[in-house]
Amino acid sequence: MTLFMIGLGLGDARDITLKGLDAIRTCDYVFLENYTSIYGSSKEEMEIFFEKEIVEIGRNIVESDDAQILEHAKNENVAFLVIGDVFGATTHTDLFLRAKKQGIEVVVVNNASIINAVSVTGLELYRFGRVASIVFDDDDWLPETPYDIILENKKNGLHTLCLLDIKTAEPSKENLRKGINKPEPARFLSLNKGLEILKKIEQKRDEKIISDDKLVIGVARLGSEHQIIKAGTLKEIMKFDFGKPLHSIIIPGNLHDIEKEMLELWK
C-alpha cells in the first residue's frame, strides 16, 4: 500500500495540513519520529486529535529496523510523522529510498520548516547562505564548522541560521561503553550556550565575526503560538531568557532597509 511521510509543522497538532490529516485517517499504522525535534502537542494529544493510535520511534528504528515501518507499508497504509517538514534529517531520505526500492508507494505531505519560517523575523530568505548547526561541546570537542559557515556567509553579505543541537533519547557514551543501551533524558542546546560556543571558537579563530557588541537575533519555538523573536547585541541576547526549547540563532549579514526596520520590532 502507501507510506505517507507527513510533516507536522512547527507548533502543535493543529499545524497539520488537511491533506496530512486525511492521509493519517486512512492509515492502519501511525509512527511518530521523536528524535530530531520537539512539538507543542504530546503523543497523547495527537492521538485524540488525529483519532489514531501513535507509536513513537527513535533513531535506531528508523535507521536500521525496517520491520515496523516498511513491512507494514507493503500491505497497509502507514503514516510516518515528522515534526516540521519531512526531509530535515538525512535518515528520512534513507527511509524514503528504502521504501521506493521495495516497491512501496511513497506520498510526501509537506509542511513548514524552520528553514522557511525563519523569514518571519523579516530577514529575506533570498539573503540567507548555508544553514549551520551548533553541537554540544561535550568532551571539549569543538567543531568549528558553524563558525566557518558564518564566516563564509558574512563574506558574501548573507545571513546564517544556526540550528542548535538536540540529544533525545540517546544513551550516554559511558553507558554505551558498558554495553547499556539506556536512553538519557532529552537535552536541547540553548541559545545562551550556543552563543557561548561561538564565542569560544571566536577566541581561537579571531576573525572578529562574533563579539559582545555584534547584532544577533535569537528565536525560540519559531512557528508556534509561543514563539519569541529577539534582536540585540550578543551580550543582550545572552542575558535574555528564551524559555523552553527549541532555540535557534541568526547571525545577520548585510541588512536592507526593510530588514533593519523589521529587526527594530524585535529589539
Added chain:
Amino acid sequence: MTLFMIGLGLGDARDITLKGLDAIRTCDYVFLENYTSIYGSSKEEMEIFFEKEIVEIGRNIVESDDAQILEHAKNENVAFLVIGDVFGATTHTDLFLRAKKQGIEVVVVNNASIINAVSVTGLELYRFGRVASIVFDDDDWLPETPYDIILENKKNGLHTLCLLDIKTAEPSKENLRKGINKPEPARFLSLNKGLEILKKIEQKRDEKIISDDKLVIGVARLGSEHQIIKAGTLKEIMKFDFGKPLHSIIIPGNLHDIEKEMLELWK
C-alpha cells in the same frame, strides 16, 4: 482586530493547515495575494472549500493601498492568503510592518515553501547555498546574478535552487509608456527557457559551470500531487516536457552518497 497572514502551501486548498482554516473561518474579509505564485485550486474552489468569499489582490494593492487590508483589520478579522509560505516576497514583510506600526495584531500561520520542500529531491537542505532567481531576458537585459550565485555555491560544494520568474497581471512596458494600465496575461519562465538563459550567461562568462553534459535537476509543481522531479544532463532536462508551471531548476554542488542514490530515482 487581527490580521492573519496565512500560508496556503504548495499544492491546493487541502494543503492549508487546520490552524489556517480555523483562522479564515473567523475572518470578515479574506484576501488572496495572486502575483507571486500559482496554485492548484482556483479562487472559486477555495471559496467553496473555505466557506468564505475571497478577494484577489495584485501587487499594486499590497504595496501601496492599505485601505482594503489594513483599514478593515483595525476593526475586523482579516485573512491575507499567500501561496507557499507567508514571507517569500518582500512586499509581505512590508505589509506586516505597516500593520504592526498601526497597532494591528498580526498572526502568521506558516506553511511549506519551495525553499524547504526542495529537499524531497533528496538533496540535503544543509547543503544548499543562497537561492538564485532567473528572470525573463526581455529587452536582451541579462542579469548575471543567478550565475554568480551558482558559481559561489559551487566553489563551496553547495547546491543552488534557482527560482524562475513569474510575471502575473502586470501591464506591458509599451502600454505603461502610453499610460495604459491593462494587465497582460500571466507568464511563467519555463525550465527550458531558464536553462537557456544560464547557457547564454555561461557563453559570456565561461567559468565552465553550465554545459550540456552537466548534471541538473528539474522540478515542476513541487509540493503538489502533480509534482515532477527529473535528474539528468542539462541536454536531457532541456528536452523533457515538464508541463504546466511552476518550474524550478537545481544546480547540484558536491553530492554525498545518499544524495546520489536519491537522484538515481529521478533519472
